[in-house]
Amino acid sequence: MIIVKIGGNILDNPERLQSFLADFAALPGPKLLVHGGGKIASAFGQRLGISPKMVEGRRITDAETLELVTMVYGGLVNKQVVAKLQALGCNAIGLTGADANIIPAQKRPVQSIDYGFVGDVAGPESINVDALGAILEAGLTPVFAPLTHDRQGNMLNTNADTIASVLATALAPKYNVQLVYCFEKKGVLQNAEDDDSVIGHITTEKYKTLKAEGVVNAGMIPKLDNAFAALSQGVQAVQIGDAAAIAQMAAGGGQAGTLITL
Structure with a gap:
């Protein structure tokens, strides 16, 4: 079972997105895709006169912004990805956490x-694994937008990296789960200015050192925190790297990207 999170500058680049989805559709066995879409939401919001409100790199989701991200993530981006996967012979189904109560x-x-309206998932025990398992066993490929719900009728904007990690840990008792975070870089970089300075392997101890030295910072820290959280709860392997190398990363063994182990 492979769970892939796609984000960064891939979703708003039609050629790179098409190439990635073709590679994803070709992956054998059960699979699941989680997507972001923050840049698209910000651009669409500007057209509607809604300026993004950010604090420390995180989006503030007021009521107006919640409507925006629900439309963009759950509608525009999700359904475009699903339609493209259908054209590639992958029988995908677009979902949010509200559908079938999969992610409260x-x-x-x-x-x-x-x-504001930002959701925190309690943990893998809160995931409706029976409903998700039924979808997978029906031969469908779930495509999750980064949206959850509060069981009170409200949608919540939720970090896509976290959703991927929690879904991976929830499915780990049932499947041999591999989690892959795809974006526009080749992996975790030793030098942010050098795209070829990929750190091939990061353990828990090495992560502490890299954080202390300031090599990893900003948006990479929550991604790595989620990776280690998933590994500590039964996920078999986590890799981070270029969406163009999804086939090599899915093959495992650290052939591409950065391999994360405890």
């Missing part, structure tokens, strides 16, 4: 920052 979440409590 809690609205993030207000502390020093009010993130």
Whole structure:
């Protein structure tokens, strides 16, 4: 079972997206895709006069922004990806966490920052594995938008990396799960300015060192935190790398990207 999260500059680049989806559709066995779409939501919001509100790189989701991301993530991006996969012979089904109650979440409590309608998933135990398993066993490929719900009738904007990690850990008792984070870089980089400075393998100890030295920072930290959380809860392998190398990463063994192990 392979779970792939796609984000970065792939979704808004038609050629790279088409190439990635062709490779994803060709992967054998059961698979699941989680997508982001923040750049597309920001661009669409500008057309509607809604400016993104960001604090420390994270989107503040007020009521107006929630409507925007629900439309863009759950509608525009999700259905375009599903339609493209259908054209490639992959029988995909587009989902949010609200569908079949697969991913309930809690609205993030207000502390020093009010993130608005942002959802935090309690953990793999909260995932409706029976419903998700039935979809997979029907031969369908789920494509998840980064949206959850609070069981009170409200949608919640939720980090796509987190959704991929939690789905992976929830399915780990049932499948031999491999989690792959795809974006526009070749992997975790030693030098952010050098695309070829890929760190081939990161263990828990090496991660502590890289953080202390400031080699990994900003958006890469939550991605790696999610990777290690998944590994600690039964996921077999996690890799991070270029969407163009999804076939090599899916083959395992650290052939491409950055391999993450405990």
